[in-house]
Amino acid sequence: MGYQFPVKNEKENKKNFMRKKLLFLIATAVLLLGFISLGFIYNGRGQAAAEKDESLLVVEVQKGDTIWGIAKNHKEPGKDIRSLVFEIRKINSLDDACIYPGQELIIPK
Numbered sequence: 001m002g003y004q005f006p007v008k009n010e011k012e013n014k015k016n017f018m019r020k021k022l023l024f025l026i027a028t029a030v031l032l033l034g035f036i037s038l039g040f041i042y043n044g045r046g047q048a049a050a051e052k053d054e055s056l057l058v059v060e061v062q063k064g065d066t067i068w069g070i071a072k073n074h075k076e077p078g079k080d081i082r083s084l085v086f087e088i089r090k091i092n093s094l095d096d097a098c099i100y101p102g103q104e105l106i107i108p109k
Contacts, residue, residue, distance in 0.1 A: 056091075061103040067094075074107050084108070 059070060071084040089097070091106045099105065 057107045063101045
């Protein structure tokens with residue numbers, strides 16, 4: 001007679017399933033917190049870098065402000081406003097032109 005594999009009972013199967021489920025949830029939570037933390041660290045460094053870099057300016061968005069209006073107020077004479085709007089969106093990782101009062105934007109000088 002050959003080796004017989006032990007048969008796990010239903011209780012052990014449920015216990016193992018619950019352990020794997022808990023491990024998956026913990027791993028997911030740790031990864032999620034890690035990504036959130038990286039976001040805060042990256043954003044903090046971006047603002048600090050802008051404050052130290054003289055070629056960048058930090059502007060707080062006021063009620064009624066638009067990216068186009070901010071760009072118009074800070075563009076150099078003769079420079080195309082569209083390129084400045086593009087740069088502002090790129091530097092601040094904005095997917096669209098929505099900005100909110102109190103938000104800080106980094107503006108290239």
